[in-house]
Amino acid sequence: MLWLFAAVLILLILLPLSWLAVFAFTDKNRHPTLQNFVTLFSNPDFLDPLLTTAIIATTSAVICCIVAAPLSWLVSRTDMPGRQTIRALVTASFVTPPFLGAVAWELLAAPNSGLLNQFYRLFAGEDADALFNIYSMTGIIFVISCYTFPFVFVLVANALDTMPGELEDASAILGGNAWTTARRVTIPLAMPALVAGALIAFLQAMTLFGSPAILALPAGFHTMTTKIWSLFQYPPKLELAAAAAVPLLVLTILLLQGQKALLGRRGYSVIGGKYGAPRRVELKAWRWAALGFCLLVLLNPVFLPYFALLNAAFSPNATTLVTPSTATLHNIVFVFTELSSTQLALKNTVILGAATATIGTILALVIAYVTTRKVIAGHRVLGFLATAPVAVPASCSASACS
Numbered sequence: 001m002l003w004l005f006a007a008v009l010i011l012l013i014l015l016p017l018s019w020l021a022v023f024a025f026t027d028k029n030r031h032p033t034l035q036n037f038v039t040l041f042s043n044p045d046f047l048d049p050l051l052t053t054a055i056i057a058t059t060s061a062v063i064c065c066i067v068a069a070p071l072s073w074l075v076s077r078t079d080m081p082g083r084q085t086i087r088a089l090v091t092a093s094f095v096t097p098p099f100l101g102a103v104a105w106e107l108l109a110a111p112n113s114g115l116l117n118q119f120y121r122l123f124a125g126e127d128a129d130a131l132f133n134i135y136s137m138t139g140i141i142f143v144i145s146c147y148t149f150p151f152v153f154v155l156v157a158n159a160l161d162t163m164p165g166e167l168e169d170a171s172a173i174l175g176g177n178a179w180t181t182a183r184r185v186t187i188p189l190a191m192p193a194l195v196a197g198a199l200i201a202f203l204q205a206m207t208l209f210g211s212p213a214i215l216a217l218p219a220g221f222h223t224m225t226t227k228i229w230s231l232f233q234y235p236p237k238l239e240l241a242a243a244a245a246v247p248l249l250v251l252t253i254l255l256l257q258g259q260k261a262l263l264g265r266r267g268y269s270v271i272g273g274k275y276g277a278p279r280r281v282e283l284k285a286w287r288w289a290a291l292g293f294c295l296l297v298l299l300n301p302v303f304l305p306y307f308a309l310l311n312a313a314f315s316p317n318a319t320t321l322v323t324p325s326t327a328t329l330h331n332i333v334f335v336f337t338e339l340s341s342t343q344l345a346l347k348n349t350v351i352l353g354a355a356t357a358t359i360g361t362i363l364a365l366v367i368a369y370v371t372t373r374k375v376i377a378g379h380r381v382l383g384f385l386a387t388a389p390v391a392v393p394a395s396c397s398a399s400a401c402s
Contacts, residue, residue: 009367009386024246036240040243046240049224057205060141063141064145065197065201067297071297072153080287082291090150090154093301094151098210103214107308107312109133137221159189169279206251213229224247224248367386
């Protein structure tokens with residue numbers, strides 16, 4: 001049975017990757033060549049998207065760690081009020097599709113029609129320059145970070161939740177102050193989760209297509225995913241598209257190896273019997289300031305975007321602030337009763353989501369068991385194959401399968 005699941009994984013992953021390799025290292029007549037990579041690394045039309053993608057992914061991963069780490073600590077280890085509410089709100093941003101967030105921020109921060117810029121011009125004058133411009137490198141990094149930091153938050157918060165309080169108590173008994181305890185106990189135990197979260201945030205930002213397609217293309221520049229997508233337009237350049245996906249795959253391998261090198265051979269498991277819950281840090285007068293910080297962070301991925309989407313849903317004009325006199329249900333009625341494709345789209349979405357989640361969970365469970373328990377030969381290869389698709393844009397995989 002385990003060999004069967006391994007064979008299925010190889011079929012699902014290795015076959016498309018093999019076809020990507022075939023297209024990347026051959027010309028249109030399927031003759032072996034390296035010209036695709038020469039073009040990729042010498043033509044500014046490809047170098048610029050590659051550099052842009054590297055900047056966006058690196059900056060987004062750093063921002064996610066800077067934001068998610070203190071947010072996780074406040075929710076998991078302090079007596080801040082509203083901790084469960086903050087977790088729920090982070091979950092709301094976690095399940096929000098990034099492209100939907102990009103659309104919401106387009107409604108909020110478009111230079112001419114954005115609601116925030118309209119509000120700013122009420123005080124600065126109609127001729128004032130836009131305060132926010134979402135169609136920029138900074139805007140894309142901001143939007144991607146808003147919907148990527150929950151990956152880091154979930155991993156770090158879970159690690160802090162399960163950390164034994166006795167270890168920090170022992171440090172305090174032995175004379176360690178709060179900073180020493182954090183540096184010698186808390187941070188090392190949470191480091192694997194933080195590194196894993198940063199890696200996931202980087203890969204998510206690197207391979208994301210929806211947000212760059214909505215925000216980068218109107219701004220006049222490409223990321224690697226949008227550039228690969230453009231290569232499938234007429235006339236298609238499948239060889240260059242496949243070659244452009246190879247650096248993403250190689251970078252993923254290097255990052256995974258770098259993670260192992262960073263964590264080294266150190267162990268992070270807690271050995272022993274039953275242990276106590278983590279001790280809550282008393283913030284005292286800073287409790288409400290901490291809550292304000294958390295709500296301020298969540299203003300960007302949750303409150304403002306959902307306000308913009310709800311305003312657009314009930315307004316005759318998506319970029320006009322709705323009032324009781326202008327509120328309308330026309331958009332809702334049209335989508336659910338008059339638009340013929342809505343029911344089919346909802347049906348396909350439910351079927352696709354349920355089937356993908358079920359099949360993916362079964363495969364992931366079995367492969368995780370095989371790789372961690374080392375029950376068959378080649379388990380390391382299976383572990384690599386299970387993570388390889390993260391680095392390959394979906395458009396390239398779909399084309400390879402077709």
